[in-house]
Amino acid sequence: MNAWIEKQRHLIDFTLASLARRKAKNLGLLLVYALLVFVLASVALYTHALRQEAAQVLKQSPEIVLQRMVAGRHDLIPPGYLEKIGRIRGVQSIEGRLWGYYYDPVVKANYTFMAPAAEAVKPGTLVVGPAVARSRGLAPGNTISFRAYSGKLFSFTVVGVLPHASELVSADLVLMGEADFRAFFEYPAGQHTDIALSVANPLEVRTVAAKLASALPDSRPILREEVLRTYASVFDWREGIVLALLSAAIFAFAILAWEKASGLSAEEKREIGILKAIGWETGDVIKMKLWEGGLISLTAFLAGFVAAYLQVFRFGAPLFEPVLKGWAVLYPRFELVPAIDGLQVATLFFFTVFPYMAAVLVPIWRAAITDPDSAMRS
Amino acid sequence: MIFQPAIIALLLASGIAVAMLAAAAPFALQVIRQWDIASGTERQLLLERRTYLFSTLAAFVMVVQLVALLLFVFNADRMAEMFVGAMCAVGTLNVNPFGFPALLAQMAVFFLAAAWLAVNHVDTRAPDYPLVRVKYALLLILLPALALAFVLQLKYFLGLRADVITSCCGSLFSGDAKGLAAEVAALKPLPAMTLFYVVLAVAAGLTFFHARTRRAGYAAAAASAAAFVATIVGVLSFVSLYLYEHPNHHCPFCILKPEYGHQGYWLYVPLFAATAAGLGTGALQPFRQVASLREIVPAVSARLADLAAFGYLLVALIATYFVLHSNLILIEH
Numbered sequence: 001m002n003a004w005i006e007k008q009r010h011l012i013d014f015t016l017a018s019l020a021r022r023k024a025k026n027l028g029l030l031l032v033y034a035l036l037v038f039v040l041a042s043v044a045l046y047t048h049a050l051r052q053e054a055a056q057v058l059k060q061s062p063e064i065v066l067q068r069m070v071a072g073r074h075d076l077i078p079p080g081y082l083e084k085i086g087r088i089r090g091v092q093s094i095e096g097r098l099w100g101y102y103y104d105p106v107v108k109a110n111y112t113f114m115a116p117a118a119e120a121v122k123p124g125t126l127v128v129g130p131a132v133a134r135s136r137g138l139a140p141g142n143t144i145s146f147r148a149y150s151g152k153l154f155s156f157t158v159v160g161v162l163p164h165a166s167e168l169v170s171a172d173l174v175l176m177g178e179a180d181f182r183a184f185f186e187y188p189a190g191q192h193t194d195i196a197l198s199v200a201n202p203l204e205v206r207t208v209a210a211k212l213a214s215a216l217p218d219s220r221p222i223l224r225e226e227v228l229r230t231y232a233s234v235f236d237w238r239e240g241i242v243l244a245l246l247s248a249a250i251f252a253f254a255i256l257a258w259e260k261a262s263g264l265s266a267e268e269k270r271e272i273g274i275l276k277a278i279g280w281e282t283g284d285v286i287k288m289k290l291w292e293g294g295l296i297s298l299t300a301f302l303a304g305f306v307a308a309y310l311q312v313f314r315f316g317a318p319l320f321e322p323v324l325k326g327w328a329v330l331y332p333r334f335e336l337v338p339a340i341d342g343l344q345v346a347t348l349f350f351f352t353v354f355p356y357m358a359a360v361l362v363p364i365w366r367a368a369i370t371d372p373d374s375a376m377r378s
Numbered sequence: 379m380i381f382q383p384a385i386i387a388l389l390l391a392s393g394i395a396v397a398m399l400a401a402a403a404p405f406a407l408q409v410i411r412q413w414d415i416a417s418g419t420e421r422q423l424l425l426e427r428r429t430y431l432f433s434t435l436a437a438f439v440m441v442v443q444l445v446a447l448l449l450f451v452f453n454a455d456r457m458a459e460m461f462v463g464a465m466c467a468v469g470t471l472n473v474n475p476f477g478f479p480a481l482l483a484q485m486a487v488f489f490l491a492a493a494w495l496a497v498n499h500v501d502t503r504a505p506d507y508p509l510v511r512v513k514y515a516l517l518l519i520l521l522p523a524l525a526l527a528f529v530l531q532l533k534y535f536l537g538l539r540a541d542v543i544t545s546c547c548g549s550l551f552s553g554d555a556k557g558l559a560a561e562v563a564a565l566k567p568l569p570a571m572t573l574f575y576v577v578l579a580v581a582a583g584l585t586f587f588h589a590r591t592r593r594a595g596y597a598a599a600a601a602s603a604a605a606f607v608a609t610i611v612g613v614l615s616f617v618s619l620y621l622y623e624h625p626n627h628h629c630p631f632c633i634l635k636p637e638y639g640h641q642g643y644w645l646y647v648p649l650f651a652a653t654a655a656g657l658g659t660g661a662l663q664p665f666r667q668v669a670s671l672r673e674i675v676p677a678v679s680a681r682l683a684d685l686a687a688f689g690y691l692l693v694a695l696i697a698t699y700f701v702l703h704s705n706l707i708l709i710e711h
Contacts, residue, residue: 044383228459229459229460229461229462229540232459232460233460233540236381236382236383236460237381239383240381240382240383240385240386241381243381243383243386244381244386247386282427282430283430283502286430286434290434342452343384343449343452343453343456344383346384346387346445346448346449346452347383347384347387347449350387350388350390350391350445350449351383351386351387351390354387354390354391354394354442355390355394357438358394358398358438361431361434361435361438362431364434365430365431365434368430369427369430
């Protein structure tokens, strides 16, 4: 075993020295290789972080949201619905929610207006989300007026700005009292936008949803796990599409690697010829060349991955953000939590190192079988 | 679902592997028919040169297949959140009828690839390449296996539909269900434990014996295969229970999940490595008497057996640690 390790060590030593002798050629390849890893890793790291973020956000959301449908469209929940649902076993709490969208012509963006049930906001006051506060330049104590859809003007005093930590969900949020909300939107008394139900046992969620659907045939229960699944597949799908598009780049890179590996310079040929003349076997030359490929791969992979990590988590992924994140006027500013996923690293490795090694095998062999005399003579 | 990054990577890996082996097949036939190490003809020289290429190619493919199994399981486990009713890899693999066959095929390819790599290793160490014909014949046998694994994977991944309600591991591995897995899961802990430890002890003992005396190679390989089955049975019937600290949860895949600290990998990686080494020992035994391999085969086979013995010992120790570390009590003293 020790002899084997010793042999590999010498091979690596030799390979490194021979790589250093042809700096320009190898650095070029290394750069392109690292760039490819960088692009692919950026996509992978960024989507994974987004997925994590979505899962984190939805953790706090209700297990089931019940909407009423009229002619296939989302409609208000009329009075008496909450009672009609009554007590379903396994449901911890039922709560009618009040929320709506408001288009603000000043910044040309939609806000989400909401009357929270848990904490009452005093009449005439508002609590606004961080992005709303940013876009309208609001601070606690300021007054702001909105023209309601009815044409009337309403003035409110801002009493608080929601913390930045919750920005992903609260960027465009405006919280107000229930009475204000109903007056502003002229919302019919006793009606709600939708109903949120919390279910303690995850295994019972589907049963509860089935009971709801049979008790209220005109309603649509939306499960949190379904929302989560949709997010996960959307992000995966986006990542997959980007990777599939980039596969052309991988292919081009494989061709480049093939070319680089097969275009042996006269000096390299002579080197191999001398090695074989002093007793190296074809197998040894192949091993040396494989080490060369392996070392280049490893260096490029590490360099590309680290650069991608810095790009995504230090600098906010300026390169891929528009494709992967989606777009909105009041887009939340959020810090991605650094997360590395083993599966993704393994996948990335397959995407880059595997095509490279597959591409250089044949050129390596061609180089290794050169006869010593013909190599040295040429 | 085909646009999952890990799925693209897996299909890429097995697609290229099949293509490479298919490209090597005509050459394999030529080697089997025309190889003659004693001859000095130009054709023989060309063949000898080409074996370097195709041996490297095949070795590369096999090594990739070893890693692909890990990626396959890892990916199946991760995708569970996409399917209604799936809690772990079982649900994902159950989405369509090709899931479990694809996994089993990948496992078969894993062990076949390991055996081929062992044969290839001893062959390249002998000066006259005595096993070239055997190696390439085996390659021709491996090609359909790899192609089958690829087709099963392709069918499985193409047939993944998010709206299928799949079944959870609880229904497949419970004592009340029907089928082989359920029968095994219903085994009482004490006999299952006895079986597990006895078979592992025999396997570790035999492989160790072979490593020291270089005898009983076939027995060591057979014991390795038995130890693989016994460990899977052990995981199904008692190790998983202790890990989950739950008397009825028998799933062999949930232990791979982050909720349980990925502890399953600690068990499966040594198990698969040890079994691959043990089977590799068996694959080398027919060539003990080949003149130029008389020194090489016993040495390599002994090293593989050492590895297997160490692996099984590790599996037993890790399983014991899981059992002792758990708060669950299945057997009262």
